[in-house]
Amino acid sequence: MVSSRARRRAGVALALGLAGVLSACTSPVDISTPSQDNQPMSDEVAAPTWEVRSDIAAMVPDEIASEGRLRNGISLSNGPGSYLDPQHGNLTGFDVDLSQAIGQVMGLEQTVQVPVQFSHLLQNLGADYDLATSMVTVTSQRLENANFVTYAETGTGYLIKTGNPHNFDPESPCGQKVVAQSATVQEQQLKLLSELCAANDETPIQILTRASLKEVLTALREDAGIAAFLDAIAIDSVTSEPGSRLVPIGKITNKAPLGIAVSKDNPQLTVAVQAAVQYLMDEGFVRETFEKYGVGDAALASSVINPRVD
Numbered sequence: 001m002v003s004s005r006a007r008r009r010a011g012v013a014l015a016l017g018l019a020g021v022l023s024a025c026t027s028p029v030d031i032s033t034p035s036q037d038n039q040p041m042s043d044e045v046a047a048p049t050w051e052v053r054s055d056i057a058a059m060v061p062d063e064i065a066s067e068g069r070l071r072n073g074i075s076l077s078n079g080p081g082s083y084l085d086p087q088h089g090n091l092t093g094f095d096v097d098l099s100q101a102i103g104q105v106m107g108l109e110q111t112v113q114v115p116v117q118f119s120h121l122l123q124n125l126g127a128d129y130d131l132a133t134s135m136v137t138v139t140s141q142r143l144e145n146a147n148f149v150t151y152a153e154t155g156t157g158y159l160i161k162t163g164n165p166h167n168f169d170p171e172s173p174c175g176q177k178v179v180a181q182s183a184t185v186q187e188q189q190l191k192l193l194s195e196l197c198a199a200n201d202e203t204p205i206q207i208l209t210r211a212s213l214k215e216v217l218t219a220l221r222e223d224a225g226i227a228a229f230l231d232a233i234a235i236d237s238v239t240s241e242p243g244s245r246l247v248p249i250g251k252i253t254n255k256a257p258l259g260i261a262v263s264k265d266n267p268q269l270t271v272a273v274q275a276a277v278q279y280l281m282d283e284g285f286v287r288e289t290f291e292k293y294g295v296g297d298a299a300l301a302s303s304v305i306n307p308r309v310d
Helices: 062-067 094-105 185-199 213-221 232-240 267-282 285-292
Strands: 069-074 082-084 110-115 147-161 177-181 206-210 227-231 246-262
Touching: 062 069, 069 094, 094 110, 094 246, 094 267, 094 285, 147 185, 147 213, 147 232, 147 267, 147 285, 177 185, 177 213, 185 206, 185 227, 185 246, 206 213, 213 227, 213 246, 227 232, 232 246, 246 267, 267 285
Parallel strands: 069 110, 177 206, 177 227
Antiparallel strands: 147 227, 147 246
C-alpha cells in the first residue's frame, strides 16, 4: 500500500522494454506497442502518480528534462526487485515501482524500463539508459565505475531444500556444490570462500553459476547444487512464497547497501535521484513498497550518495 500522501490516479501506462529478453542489447519497447517477437503483456499498468516536486525537477539535467523521459536499465529476472510476473507476464518488483516514482517526482512524463542482462548493467550506463535499478549491491569495485544512491540494505546467505536432504553445513561448504547467480557479489564471495578452502588444504567449493535467480532456484530444486548462495532479500522473498519448499540455513553475512547506479559523467542526475529517493523515503513510499513485496525490513530510511563500503 502506498503512502496516503501520494496522489493516486489509476491507469498510468508503464513503459516496459521487453525486446531482447535478457539480451545485452537494450532496445526499449512500450508495452502498448505490439511487436512480432513480443506481444504487449497488458494495455496499461495501474500505478500511483506522484505530484511533481519543483525543487527536484529543477535538478534534472536539461537533456533528460527536455525529452520528458527517464530510461532505467533493469534485469528482467532479479526478483523481488524486478521480474516478470508469472501469472500475467508484466514486469514488476520494487525496483520497477521505485524507478517509476522517481521519474514522476522529477516531473518526467515517462519512465522507460530498458531490459539488460545483469552482468552488463553498468557497462551501458549513461549511454543506453540514465540509471540502473536491479538490486545492485554497492561495492568498492562498482563505485569505481558508477555513482550509487542507496535505498536498501541486504546481505548474503545460503538457501537449501526443506529438510536439508544433503546435510549441507553452512559453516563447512568446502567440497560442496553451491550455485550462485553470475556477475553478483555472491559469486565473488563464493570464490573467496573457495580459495580459503584450498588455502586450508580442503577441497574447494564446486561453484555453479546461472544467469538469473530463476535458474539458480531451478538448479537447487533439481539437485545440481545442494545449496544456493544468494542475496538476503531474494532469500526472504523466495522463502515467503507458498509452497517454495526452500529454506534459509545459517547466518546472513556481508551486509551492504543496495544502490541505484548513475553514470559518473552525470553528477547532476545523481544528486536529483538522491533527492527524489529521500523524498519518497520521507513520504513512506520506499518502506511500503518493500513491504508490498514481503521484504519491508530491507528498506532504508536515509539515502546517501556513494557510501563507504568495505
